[in-house]
């Protein structure tokens with residue numbers, strides 16, 4: 054395909070790796086006109102990243118999937134019961150799961166023995182998919198491409214085309230932001246200009262957009278363009294630099310089929326040999342095994358390294374065989390081979406003018422052993438796109454939301470680099486023979502570190518600091534320091550951390566559902582009203598419902614006007630749910646989804662007992678009445694209220710951001726909901742009050 058004559062877009066996404074594809078999928082779902090390009094003619098054919106961590110699977114499940122046959126009158130994006138896990142299910146069905154890791158080391162009596170085992174993702178992490186999913190990057194990219202294509206076909210005929218799709222081979226040659234210029238009306242709305250070139254015809258296009266996302270990998274050309282620097286010694290020297298350092302530790306990596314008598318070849322294993330170096334193996338799809346082989350060993354009490362440019366596939370295979378001794382290891386088909394040098398680097402800046410953003414490997418690089426790169430790259434874009442969604446639809450304050458991208462994601466990347474530096478040093482530490490040498494380490498220390506960091510490496514330990522979006526103690530609301538009932542005593546949910554898992558019953562049909570997955574990614578804030586014991590909380594619920602219906606509530610204040618194109622209000626879902634929405638016009642606001650979670654067993658009350666608008670269960674877009682517990686014994690206590698530390702007599706309101714991070718926790722009381730007004734006023738705009746949707 055070639056790009057359409059249209060030359061003005063909402064967003065240009067450069068790069069079709071994991072970060073760019075996540076950006077493209079989210080922006081397509083939100084309904085924007087995007088131009089997505091990659092200079093490669095096809096997806097990754099083999100190798101590279103392969104580990105999807107539990108938090109990423111959770112996010113992919115939340116993105117959902119669209120059934121190709123939408124249910125008439127039903128909602129579509131991720132909500133169709135047929136669609137199920139969508140993109141996540143596809144990847145899970147193709148990959149291999151790692152639940153357990155084995156550690157192998159020399160012992161006083163054996164050259165190599167299994168010395169320990171550990172769960173890949175221990176129970177305390179509290180995640181549904183408690184494993185690492187392994188499959189090669191190309192399969193991951195293809196799953197994204199299929200889902201994007203499906204969502205694109207659901208867009209209305211009247212929408213400008215192309216709304217998305219990945220165009221290749223197109224290379225970004227230049228990009229910049231233009232100053233506001235009265236003779237150029239686009240300079241206010243579409244101040245980003247870029248030049249792209251077709252790979253074979255060399256045809257050039259000059260494109261204007263509102264934003265540009267540089268997801269073009271570790272050697273990012275977007276980064277160079279916005280650095281405004283000059284080439285020197287192969288490094289760009291400009292405004293944005295990659296800060297950090299590389300070590301002299303070289304590793305070889307290959308995907309191969311092997312024959313061996315090593316008993317744990319189907320496990321993820323971390324193996325330290327006595328003096329030949331270390332190796333990590335990971336089982337992969339299609340009977341492949343991924344080998345990360347250290348190209349450094351001790352000989353005669355000295356450390357010997359193989360230089361990067363001398364490390365051939367044969368040398369790496371020979372090293373692997375030595376490390377595996379006394380086990381036999383025969384290599385057959387080799388699918389992919391590469392060599393890398395460990396280092397940790399981070400971009401000094403993630404954005405130019407908050408119009409051009411960098412993400413993924415363009416902003417951070419580190420060793421691949423902890424299996425984090427692709428995960429953090431996808432999640433960078435998952436985080437940025439919901440903020441762009443609010444800003445582009447005229448509801449979010451750009452000056453608050455856009456800087457929060459770097460504030461939150463840089464914090465996570467810095468944490469990762471710190472962990473990766475320590476982890477890869479320990480993993481590269483030479484075996485017992487070399488404990489006395491610089492860098493020589495104890496295998497036990499390494500095992501301990503692996504176990505201690507499971508929360509972080511699962512992706513669930515990525516924590517954001519206090520800012521306008523995360524109402525932690527220390528956040529200054531617009532009205533000044535906290536006046537209202539934030540973070541009620543005893544509640545264990547913490548702003549800036551992901552909402553933990555929990556199962557509830559959907560009262561409308563008695564189905565058992567996962568709270569986190571009940572509302573699929575729709576760009577809305579999920580307002581969880583934990584109603585505890587209905588008898589005790591009914592007056593408060595009625596008060597909250599009256600507040601929601603009042604013009605003073607955040608729900609009424611933060612509404613987009615009809616002049617925002619209806620097709621972009623909440624993407625394809627809004628279009629397909631047009632009839633539903635028309636019925637609920639007076640209460641519909643696509644940026645808030647309400648979930649009422651009642652602690653009293655559902656045999657003892659009717660949905661009609663809940664005050665309107667908290668019972669609008671018929672519109673999936675709007676919200677749901679749920680019941681904690683999820684089992685049918687009428688006397689069971691409410692386990693989720695208990696788990697989250699919510700008082701059954703008082704209840705609580707928990708705001709979950711569109712990326713399923715807790716944003717604010719307040720009392721279910723007037724002080725609490727007035728506090729929410731303050732919370733949302735911190736980053737949402739109050740559009741002029743005319744022509745409501």
Ligand code: FAD
Pocket residue numbers: 067068069070071072073090091092093100101102103104190223224225226268269270271273274275306391412413414415421422424425426427430
């Ligand atoms: P990328 O996946 O690098 O995607 C960037 C995309 O941008 C590419 O498709 C590229 O073609 C495109 N692009 C670049 N410049 C332009 C331009 N000017 N115009 C248009 N398009 C452009 N991770 C692991 O976890 N384990 C591994 O073993 C591992 N091995 C790796 C081996 C190699 C050789 C490389 C390069 C990376 C490896 N990684 C590994 C890292 C992992 O692949 C990345 O962390 C992950 O792909 C980051 O995703 P991304 O989307 O940010 O960047």
